[in-house]
Amino acid sequence: MSVSMTSSRRITIALAWGAACHGAFAIGVGLMIYHLFFGLLQSWGAVPWPWAIGANLALLTQFPLAHSLLLTPRGRKILALIGPDERLATTNYALIASLQLALLFAFWTPSGVILWQAEGALFWTMCAAYAVAWGYLMLAILQSGVQLQSGMLGWLAMARGRDPQFPDLPTHGLYRVTRQPIYLGFALTLWTMPTYTPDQLALAVLWTAYCALAPRHKEARFEKIYGDRFRAYRQRVPYWLPFPRKAPQDGETPAQ
Template identity: 55%
Template sequence: MDVKGGAVFGHSLQANRMARKREPPEAFSRCFKLRQTGTGLSSCCCAHTSLSMQDTKAKLARLWQLVSGLFQAPPGMGRISLALLYGGVCHAIFTAAVLAMITAMFFGMSQSLGSVPWPWALAANAFLVLQFPLAHSFLLTGSGRRILERLAPAPHGKTLATTTYAIIASCQLLALFALWTPSGIVWWRAEGGLFWLIVSAYAASWLVLMKASFDAGAEVQSGALGWMSLVQKIKPVFPDMPETGLFRIIRQPIYVAFALTLWTVPVWTPDQLALALSYTAYCLLAPRLKERRFSAIYGARFKVYQSRVPYVIPRFLSFSRYHSSSGRANSGKE
């Protein structure tokens, strides 16, 4: 679900030290001070907008550089063939997994290919629910990373680690949503105008998830970084610690967006409720482990970001308070 940050797959020690020394973006620091004083909300918003536009352009430029480099790859038929094979498998399974997720949850997990007889289906479904978060989190540990590096032919295991990780995660999600055994019980189906309202919310949740993944680094989230780097015979260049886009509102937008997809479905069944409860808990707890890694890698820089940006709930009330304070101050000056 989330493979944020190059640190997960082995930034060099020198890069990590440099990352620790970096200061928060100037626009963020200035905006944070303005918000603390309760003044200058307009300047704060302008700074955010300017920084977001610059960051989006930088991300697109980085993606274009990675993609365009494929057409200038140094010779090496074996290396290129291996990379293209991994890339094709990765993106095919990734696409299948996403489509399976969207479709299965749209029907409240009432339509799937699983056919395990009851009551054994309870154990089978429980296994499908647990296998993703357990393996997903383990592979981000030191031992897990070493295993990932061994799953690709030497000496390319380290370069292909992000692609291998994405393949495994996609296989896990595809298994969960395609092999689920439905209970056959449907509690509620949205109808009429309410159906379209909920479907719109469901679609919006997926769009937010896509935006959050882009902000975190689309090349890492999709698994493209590994195989594209191998084609070009370069070391993977990971995105910096995400602080802009949706990451300036909350620290865990990917997990929050995924949780939203769980609760905005037009069909409710016991299956969907079980999935929503278990994976919402995962979305709230798992990022704590990721933040420990970020704290160890980015040091004071992450601590400042952590103190400035809330975990999963946006500070909309804070924005309203600052806006009201600013409005009263401006009225007084007039």
């Protein structure tokens, strides 16, 4: 096979992987936005009760479990083995996460119970809050490195015939006031819809706990990668909620 054919095939595969990843991302996020707005009452699952409890619990836990396990050293090795090129690892991660979201929100079996539903001016206030939460999340994704978060980093590197160039430690924009704006934004989307149901509350409680705890593992990885630079950043910027930090004690050097 000629070099040009090899290059052509590599680019074709990379573009196909990218299309699959971004298509799945759009579907997964779209389903999440739609079904969360209605408190998961519009989801299409039809497992008979009480078996639906187990099915919903499985859907509820599969996303945070896989999302965390695939970021471990062994998980990253598995991601690199999926597909024809190890550079697609980050694309595979985004693709799998998107499919997991689509699976959960499409096949959740609704309880049919409404605990609270906003009406009148409050309905539009909650709609605005929901839109702001999603806008905040998208801005956090953009500022953290949209190529990495969207899965573009892997397939684009393969198409160019280069190694992936990972973004630097984000410390600008939203990252100046909280170290984990993506997890915070994700949690906000779980609580700002105008319809509250047992389904939505189960999802919100479990996934908010995940959003609060999971970044600990990410930060341990960042500390190994960035060392003193990350430790200085961690000292001056709050972990999750943007509360003011205590001033340095006498004799301490403020982080630069």
